[in-house]
Amino acid sequence: MLEIKLVRQNLAAVEAALATRGQSADLETFKTVDARHRQALQEVEELRHRRNVVSDEIARLKRAGAAAEAFVVEMRTVSARIKVLEKTLAETQEALSAILMALPNLPHVSVPVGKDSTENPVIKTWGRPPQFEFAPKAHWDIGADLKILDFERATKITGARFPLYFDAGARLERALINFMLDVHTREHGYHEVLPPFIVNRPSMTATGQLPKFEQDLFKLEQWDYFLIPTAEVPLTNIHRGEILDEDALPRCYTACTPCFRSEAGSYGKDTRGLIRQHQFNKVELVKYCTPEVSDAELESLLAQAETILVKLGLPYRVVLLCTGDMGFAAAKTYDIEVWMPAQGVYREISSCSNFEDFQARRADIRFRRKGKKGTELVHTLNGSGLAVGRTLAAILENYQQADGSVAIPEALRPYAGGMEALRP
């Protein structure tokens, strides 16, 4: 959420900034409702003050045994008026918050203006795509040949876009999870967390999935609960409504969780393989920090996610999302894209974002500076470190051999019981 004062005082600038995101924010309604709200608020506060003063006076009179009936009668009118105004205020408040909750974050100054993913600049490329003396197979074919992935039976169990791993495939996924969590906790200072996979509406609202993107979520029938689309949601809500000590920052959490996404609107896209599933595992990284370091924390977050790919020897590139391609809550986002040989393209495997105070304001997460009065909003960041299913797919494709086997990256072998290759 944007700060209401900022929107109020910079209507045109906010409108212009949001326009670069492809959002036509009509803030005229905001302007009129806000004015009405402020006027009613001023009046009601004056009346409440009057009521408080007179009520004290009535109490004093009664204690003294004097008559207070005149005041009581006057206050009846005042209270009635207050009640009317409070109703107005409740309405304007709700309208304002609905408008504000639907506005995306403002882009960071370093974010290039652009309309969609075709305008994302590539800022870094690492590793060389492997050269094959044969036609590289797609990971779903490799998975079928090795009998470690079975999408047909997954469809029987649930439906389209659900994963079913067997044997070395299941083992490899587990190895990747442990590997990633170990790197982030041991080398990058993250606290490991095992959070709930189902969260309530306030949590989803705090991180920005709600109210706008409910159609992207799986919702429980009988409860106002949702399956998490990413561990970002529970991890960022750990400190919702809290005031943290400056000393406690930056605070970093990592968790591996399944992620559930309805993938509404993506029918026909990536219909095969592990790339786009309704359920997938992801190791997530979340940071809470002070505002002055969040730019630097985004860079280190990106580097931490990259580490995994480097250790696994998977070629990748980093792109900086342009204004038109960024997610709702992000001020700045880097995507890491891994090389997928079969399609000959780079595919997103991590997304690292700085949300600045956008989520913190919705979630009411503050901190207190040492020796200073008052509180400030923290900045939150998160990134995938990494999407596990896509990582496994990338390993299958990049490490495939002419004989149909798949070599296991050196760094992963200790986690895979010393296994050196997957063989048919």
Added chain:
RNA sequence: GGAGAGAUGGCCGAGUAGGUCGAAGGCGCUCGCCUGCUAAGCGAGUAUACUCCGAAAGGGGUAUCCCGGGUUCGAAUCCCGGUCUCUCCGCCA
């Protein structure tokens, strides 16, 4: 699922014949004093949001004693609904 108890400031914990309660007291913490050494004592301060005045320091106002609604001139205190926690019984991993 059945029966009961409870939700107050960082923590503990007073506060129900409604007014003098933003809320006693204690602990913790901060600053100062004293003392002087792994202690004690003394004094002061110690919630958040919004808003107004002020250059600032600071001061004024409104709201918040789980949440929402009601009664009332006035509610932490009364009434209704909800949420959560705890105890006992049943059930289940």
